[in-house]
Amino acid sequence: MEANQKHILSEEDRVLELMEHGSLADKAALDALRDDEQLRQACMDVLELTSCCRRREEKPDVEAALRRFHQHHVAQRVALKPQSSRRRWWAVAAAVLVLVGMSALLLPQLSRQTPLAEQSAIQLYRQPVLLADGGRKAPVGMESAFKPIVLTAPPRTAGEAPAKTITAKAGAGENSVVTLPDGSRVYLYPQSSLSFPSRFEGEERRVSFSGKATFCVRHDARHPFFVDAAGVETKVLGTVFNVSTYEGTPKRVTLISGSVQVCDAYHCVVLQPSEQARFFDYQAMDVVKADTLTYTSWMEGEFYYHDVPLSFVIEDLCRYYDCQPADFLCDASHDIHVSLRASRKLSLRQIVEILNKSNALSIRVK
């Protein structure tokens, strides 16, 4: 009830005074709030109840926010693919230029590049790309030498059977090296599978693949080599690189040496040696520096990890030794960073022993 007499404010009154919207608390009230735990709790109750009421009306769309977030994060160097109409124009123009054989017409675009005398073949890209934002043509891959194209592929000799598709698989714990019809070699990691034709025909050498592998591709500028892996296409110009598309991890293409152009449905980027293109959900991708020692050591028969999360190492070990992450009993969190260098010929227990010694851990295997 309204009373004209002054009385000491009850706690309720103080709470109401402090929490009234737009009220500017004086110093005394703030001090009281700082020191009085019960008063604070009572005020917190107001905040809590207010939040409850708000939640009925306001429902933020988390998935939409996450999508929007990732769409911002496309690497600057990464070029967006052009609209299909532009693609056709480019392909037609290139064909015309090539048919006429007038490489001189290409000079304006190539003026920065190697002089005519050094050109020996033009690479006809299947995916002419790099219309960057604003319609600027940013020619990707122009760093690599241009050579004049051979217009026709060698005709198939009569009587030759059409090429058939071969699939090579590496199961859990298996590694294999596959030699392709052109002499290229593919080093398959465990749980990977590679499909390729028994004979490469036409202008392109194409293989498709899932899992993880290191490719050593024979250089042949007239026949660009393409790797299709889970929606990521890597175009190769004679080079050594690694493709990793295990499920549940970002798809990665790491260039060890040479030159590759990597595309998914939305972006393309040319990698420099030691760079890695990563493809995430929501069309997000980026390019980071990678330690290529881990891949080259693998080809030489070693595990090599430097300062990576323990969970990575355990996952790879499980694929190689055909076990489960749950088989590893470890006090430390799997987020800690570890290093490891060991021959792949060793048993799992021996590897874990080395892992423990090198990182002062005490992991046990069931």
Added chain:
Amino acid sequence: MNRQGDFDKVFRLYYEPMYFFARHFVDEEETCRDLVMDVFEDLWRHRDGVKATTAKSWLFVDLRNKCIDYLRRQHRARQYEVTAMLLNKEWTENTDPLEQQERERIVARRLDALPVTTRRIFEACYVEGKKYKEVAAEMGISVSTVKKHIVKALKSVKRQTKP
């Protein structure tokens, strides 16, 4: 936090609690969404250095700073001194936003048990942000009646959730 999905997991886990945390400080829904996104931008830039296990404190401390900076830029810092003191650094670092969210969900169910008028008055004062005098005038009742309803709302909800 360089495994794919770690960032996304953290985003999905904390986006909502962060939004409602920001709402205590800033009255505008869109501004709060922007502030939360700014925090995740920061996290994205630093993701290799932040562990998934400690991301929570990192996020809320960053968010609190951004809210207060925003209010300062708007010259509205004084209005939120009480909130800033209640949701201070210590509270922000030590409270589990998911537990908080769970508590609020329980309380929300109890809200339905309140008489409609009581709930409406509470919402008018704190969710819509009107002064007690204003609400009293709008509803044709005295200020002390308004206050009585608020106290009633707080008591009934509190009594039911405290053990």
